Amino acid sequence: MTIILLAGIVFTIILLTKQREFASAGIVTNISDKLQRSSLSKNYLFAGAALFAANAALFAIAFVILFFIPYGSTFGLLLCIPLSLITWLVFSEIWSGSLKDKIKMAGIGNSFFLFFIGWIMWYYTTLEPAYPGDDLFMAWIGAVIAVIGSLGAMSVSTFVLLKNSS
Template sequence: MSILLIAAMILTVILLSKQKAGSSAGFLTNISYKLKGSLLSHNFWLAGTALFVANTALFGIAFVIVFFLPMGTILGLLLCIPLSIFTWLFISEIWDGNDKDKIKMACVGNSFFLILMIWAIWHYITLKPAYPGDDLFMAWIGLIFSLVLGVGAMAVSMFVILRNR
């Protein structure tokens, strides 16, 4: 499992280093050009909500792949990480407003990860042992893992969205 996590981190670093080339690719430019003048490119609430929905959908896809498909962890890591980065690049390319509103849009859209981390902490705080003497160490490990993944996803998303053009 740790090998898969390291491979996903390496893939993320490679994709982030190539993001300038990916953002100028014809496919992304053609789609974003059609949406440049729309309300989505100027209203940070609407763009942030679209980013929130995209993050929620990508998390749902990753959840289904990892937990309901055999050998889904490998497929989930190889599919959802590049798809997430592509989605964040797409939202970043569509944005045509000022940088202050772009920061607001990124905060609204990435609040999904904050809500997910708050839920994980609340779930851990209200966790009761299944039987007397039950060790909740594995629940603590799961909490730490979910917090690291949430902070990592939020940081990468903010970095990709708020990068300079």
């Protein structure tokens, strides 16, 4: 499992360093060209709401893969990381407004991760032991890993969205 996690991190770093080449790939270009004429390219509220919905959908896909497909963590890691990066690249490429509005769009869209972190904290603080003497240490470790993962996804998303802004 550790090897798969490290492979996912290395794969993410490779995709981030090759972001410009990846953005000119066929699928990103086709989607970007179709969405360029929509209101997502200039209105930060619509683009931020669409990015919020995309982040929620990506999280839902990862959740379903992780918990409902056997060996889903391996498959989910190999599928969801590139899918997330492609989605964020598309939103970065279609934007034609100002940098200030692009930062607002990224803030609105990535607030999904902040809501998720808030839910994790609420869930952990209201968690009660299943029986007297039950140790909640493993639940705490899970909460810490979920917060670190969410902060990582939020920072990578922000980096991808704002990297090549002018």
